[in-house]
Amino acid sequence: MMTNESMSDFPLKLEGDNVPMVSFRKVTKSSGSLVVLDALDLDVAEGEMVTVIGPSGSGKTTVLRMLMTLEKINSGVIYVDGEPLTHMPNGSGLVPADSRHLRKMRSKIGMCFQHFNLFPHMTALENCMEGPVHVLGLSRKEARERSEELLELVGMADKRDQHPSRLSGGQQQRVAIARAMAMRPKVMLFDEVTSALDPEVIGEVTNVIRKLVAEHNLTMLMVTHQMGFAKDISDRVCFFYGGSIEEQGTPEQLFGNPQKERTQQFLSAVKEAI
Amino acid sequence: MFDWRWDFTWEILPRLIVATGNTLLAAGLGYGIAVVLGLILALAQRTPSRALTLAVREAVEFIRSTPLVLQIFFVFYVGPQFGLRLSPWTAGMIAIGLHYAAYLSEVYRGGLESVPKGQWEAATSLNLSTARTYFRVIIPQALPPSLAGMGNYLVGIFKDTPMLSVIGVAELMHTANAIGSETYRFLEPYTLVGVIFLVISLPTAAGIRLFESWVRRKLGMK
Numbered sequence: 001m002m003t004n005e006s007m008s009d010f011p012l013k014l015e016g017d018n019v020p021m022v023s024f025r026k027v028t029k030s031s032g033s034l035v036v037l038d039a040l041d042l043d044v045a046e047g048e049m050v051t052v053i054g055p056s057g058s059g060k061t062t063v064l065r066m067l068m069t070l071e072k073i074n075s076g077v078i079y080v081d082g083e084p085l086t087h088m089p090n091g092s093g094l095v096p097a098d099s100r101h102l103r104k105m106r107s108k109i110g111m112c113f114q115h116f117n118l119f120p121h122m123t124a125l126e127n128c129m130e131g132p133v134h135v136l137g138l139s140r141k142e143a144r145e146r147s148e149e150l151l152e153l154v155g156m157a158d159k160r161d162q163h164p165s166r167l168s169g170g171q172q173q174r175v176a177i178a179r180a181m182a183m184r185p186k187v188m189l190f191d192e193v194t195s196a197l198d199p200e201v202i203g204e205v206t207n208v209i210r211k212l213v214a215e216h217n218l219t220m221l222m223v224t225h226q227m228g229f230a231k232d233i234s235d236r237v238c239f240f241y242g243g244s245i246e247e248q249g250t251p252e253q254l255f256g257n258p259q260k261e262r263t264q265q266f267l268s269a270v271k272e273a274i
Numbered sequence: 275m276f277d278w279r280w281d282f283t284w285e286i287l288p289r290l291i292v293a294t295g296n297t298l299l300a301a302g303l304g305y306g307i308a309v310v311l312g313l314i315l316a317l318a319q320r321t322p323s324r325a326l327t328l329a330v331r332e333a334v335e336f337i338r339s340t341p342l343v344l345q346i347f348f349v350f351y352v353g354p355q356f357g358l359r360l361s362p363w364t365a366g367m368i369a370i371g372l373h374y375a376a377y378l379s380e381v382y383r384g385g386l387e388s389v390p391k392g393q394w395e396a397a398t399s400l401n402l403s404t405a406r407t408y409f410r411v412i413i414p415q416a417l418p419p420s421l422a423g424m425g426n427y428l429v430g431i432f433k434d435t436p437m438l439s440v441i442g443v444a445e446l447m448h449t450a451n452a453i454g455s456e457t458y459r460f461l462e463p464y465t466l467v468g469v470i471f472l473v474i475s476l477p478t479a480a481g482i483r484l485f486e487s488w489v490r491r492k493l494g495m496k
Contacts (some may be wrong), residue, residue, distance in 0.1 A: 017353045070395050088375035106401045117396035121493035130410065163494025183400060 009218065011090040014082040021046040021219040022067065022187055025043075027076035029062055038243040039076065044187075045192050049213055049220045051230040054240030055266060063240075064189045067221065068111045069102050078106050081186060107135075110185030114192040116172040118164040123176045124151060125160040128182045136183065143182075150178035154208045167238045170201030174208055179210070188212070190222040194229075209233065227270055231255050239263045276461075283462045286453050290466050293449035298474075300366065301432040305372025308431065309424070312378030315343070316386060324421050337376035343437050344367045350441040366438040377458060378424065385420035388402070418490045425482030426472055429475050436467075446470060 010025060020043035029037040029176055037059045044050050052060040053273075065071045067078060069085070077094060078085045087094035088101040096103070118127050126207045128147035132138040138146070152155045154174040154269060164172050173193055189211065194202045196208060206229045213233055224230050231251045238248040247260045314450075318330045319407030337345070350365035360368070389412050397407040450463035 068395075068397060068399055075451075103401055103403070106398070110400040113392060113395065115392055117390075117392035119393065119396070119411055119415075123494070132403065134410065135401045135403075152393075165494055180399065184459050208297075 006089075010077040010084070010087070010094055012084070012092075012094060014079050018045070019082045020044055020070050021048070021081055022064070023079040025077045025079065027066065027078060028074045029059070029066060029071065030074055036072075037066075037106075038242060042238070042245065044217065044219055044221060045251045046186075046219055047217045049222070049233060049235045050224045051234040051237045052240055053068065053225075053227070053230060053237060053266075054246075058240040061245045063193045064196060064223055066110065066167075066219045067187070068109055068189055069106055072162070080105055082137045088139065106188045109185065109189065110180035110183050110187070111189040111191065112173065112176050112180050112193045114195050116164070116176045116196075118172055118176055118179070120164050121160050123163055124156055124167070124178075127164070127175060131179070131183045143263055147178065147182050150181050151175070153211065154178045155204070168201060169197045173197065173205045177205075177208055177212070185218075187219045187221065189226070190220065192223050192225065194224065195224055206233075225270075227255070227267075241266075261273050277390050278461060279459070282457070282459060283466065286463055287466065289453065290446065290463065293444060293446045294470055294474075296443070298431070298444040298461060300363075300370070300435045300438055300443060301428075303367050304370040304374060304435070305330065305428055305431050308374035308378050308427070309370060311375035313382055313413075315375055319383065320386065330494040334376045334379055337373055340382075342373045342434060343440060345373055346437055348382055356359065359418035362438070362441045362443045366441060366443045370434065370438065371430060374427055377427055377430075381420050381423035381427070382416065384423070385416035388419050389415045401495055414493060418486065418493065419487060421482070423478065425486070428482065430480055432475065432478070433471065489494035 014020070014023060022044040024040045024042040027037060027040045028035070037076065040059075040063070042050075042063070049060055052063060054060045062071060062242075066073050067080070067085070073086050077087050079188075083105065084097070085102075085105045088097045118124075119130065122130065125144070125147055128150060128201070129140070129143040132143035132146055133140060136143075148157060150158065151160050151207055154177055156174050156178065159167060159175075160172060164175070167175065177193075179248060181245065194205055194210075197205065209220075209222075209229075210233060221228070222234075234251050236248060237251050237254040239246050239254060239258075241262050247258060247263045254263065255267065258267055315330055315334060319327045319334075321327065327458040346366060346369040348375065349369045350360065352361065353360055353365065393411055393415065395408065434475050435443075435445050436447055439448035439451060442448065446467050450467045453463040
């Protein structure tokens, strides 16, 4: 953990105009002697769609997992919606967040996983209703209406009473997106949501994400290997290498005219694979 | 060679059937205690407190490594020295319930560990509390893989109830012994006890398998 002196570099709150929805400030994450993320600085504006690409082991998934509080950070502070996520104010300084603070802050964030992680003993509808009923305290009727609406949005309304084992990967992922959206998060995280899918069903999931981008003013962070998808959906693309951002820019800049050698190498290697 | 007496058999059968009721009651009560207490012992080993985990772990190992009959004697005969005067039934239920709770906690532990990490992460991402995550997400999924083991111990506790006869619980074995010492005939009562155990154990084991597949279907898991 950091000493108190260096913690004072971090404000208790982000204020002013254009406060980013998500802000990583000098975030470091290491596992043993391996540095997974090295003093990462990354701001994501409200409503922005940021895609993270990079070779495996570059720390890109860790960025999302830290934001979802699935992994602890070693130093630095993450802010969400102007408030510290990993820490909480205590007097005039920040101290590591307790579980109550984490629960409050987590309600702003939703996440979809590579392997969907639907609850197998619940139907599609029950999966979507679980959080709204048991966390948000909605009545079953309200939760059902909200969930049915979202299942409609992802094109899964007719499968609402099926268990995940009866659904294809693409269908499961669409339900997982509806489930995360049912919590009305401000920030949505997509962690390689198409990586475990058969090629022919990738489109049905990316189309749902396109729809979310078009119809909802969500802030999104996405890790993907689908370069074409990243290119035409993102506001900004970040190329991660060795635990930090090697290069970032608009899709046109990063894919059309990459400046750094490592970015060029990665992109040409990806192109060859296709 | 055999000197099997049918008239004697029919004469003692009603007494043994009444005692079978007590055996079933003992097995049922003991199992009920074990099912609940075993879950508590399993969950207690998963808290962030290392001291608690270690203490429970050692207690479970201790119980599993000593004979049930000793534990029954201990609760019944040593208890009064500490001012704990229990009836044979109460002492017996505590001993056998605790003994099987230790075994069932291991079954649950395996079941809980079989639930993929992604389920925990999904529950966190939906902001479910730890308690809700356990009761709504983790335990329902830990149940099907635990059922086979739970079923084995249900039959096991049933077959171990004769040990309660050593402190005078009037179950099947105790009654058969009593008949033997009254009449000096052991062949019929002991044979009947064996037959009764068999007649109950075999369908129970089959029933457990049916129940297991029913639960899996009910939970939408193949």
